[in-house]
Amino acid sequence: MDLFVLWDIDHTLIENAGVSKDIYAAAFTALSGREPSEPARTEGRTDRLIMRDMFVREGFPVPDWHVIETALAQAGEARLDELRRRGTALPGVQEALKAASAQSGWVSSVLTGNIAANALVKLSAFGLHSLLDLPVGAYGSDTELRPHLVAVARERVRRLRGAPADVPTVLVGDTPRDVEAALSTGSRILAVASGIHTPEELTAAGAAEVLPDLADTKRLLGILESFARHWQRPRTSSNRP
Template identity: 75%
Template sequence: MELIVLWDIDHTLIENAGVSKEIYAAAFSALAGRRPTGPARTEGRTDRLIMRDMFLRDGLPEPDWPAVEAALAHAGEDRLDDLRIRGTALPGVHEALKAASAHDGWVSSVLTGNIAANARVKLSAFGLDPLLDLAAGAYGADAELRPDLVAVARERTRRLHDVAANVPVVLVGDTPRDVEAALTTDSAIIAVASGIHSAEELAAAGASVVLPDLSDTAELLGILESLAARGKRPRTSLGCP
């Protein structure tokens, strides 16, 4: 059975140990000529919205997006070594991605608020990039709102792999915005409580499957295979306390 699996990155696949907020602050400083008055608010939002919010909060005009994206990419590249030293891949992630990438008929990629350049930085820091079909993913430069990224990933996957329009999509992420993106696009959701949001919060947001993390590869693969076979969201709260 075919399946499109789209993984979030920060706090789902990796712990960035604060490097992400340093990237936003550095990009803002490069464009504004001074430090921001406060840290970036992330929590599953796209880079477009994160950076816009920083400029609005500080009462500054928002630069053109190409300039913002270039500043973000430069700041991300500069912090690759910091990320390797301070961050980590989360438990079970290598095994989960390896198993999904090897599964016949599945496309395993990303759906992330990060711009593509910084998604690659974060994944490559821990050797995860070869385990994902990054060309099929959707990124923070592709749309402002996370649900709109699902259509982008679907179209890229269709174009690259000639999959049918009705192939089920499952998002794997750690925030209520990941859940919202799935529910509003008729995708399945596997929520993981490996970020700041508890299992209870993710279930309350509408996630029918909530896992503590991705450490149990057999359980995760079983859920994904069930979704591929049924082609719809599961009705039970597997893994949810």
């Protein structure tokens, strides 16, 4: 396998227009019996951390994770039509995902803080789900810390698609937490300044490649192809007599 591309969802592939925070608030209300006093704090964290923080901040005991996950899934499913009405796929995303999925030897999936059910809701709202190999992705239900999701995705693509254990991996995301997850796991990072973080902030976090968004498919593919070549060169030279 030449490249394993893992895309963040919120503010990288789609703009959820506040629906995500509505989902967290609805799940919290369903389990606690009252609305939270302030919106969820997200910024690239996993659903496990986001929801735990809400309960602690509001002074409630934290329910078992499977109870929280069920409430999140129900809240997400109930807001599919609202997401379609308020949100949108970001510029160039359809073309970017189509181009990546068409590359021979590439597997394109997601690495997201969302639970799998809500990742599917968000992607299917804009017809993006069929352009991604979702079974090999990593989700907010898998682990608390975003960097740990990389190992989850690598194990799934190894087991389900026969990728090598050291499969060359690229993360595409809009926050410093995406950058951290890539750099701490030996992955490459393509940062996009389509969320709240500026190109300067993403560069300061360690991203060597930063795009304003995913609108320029040719440039995007060029960067991803350069990452693939980076991994191929050492392997080619090491096989020479």
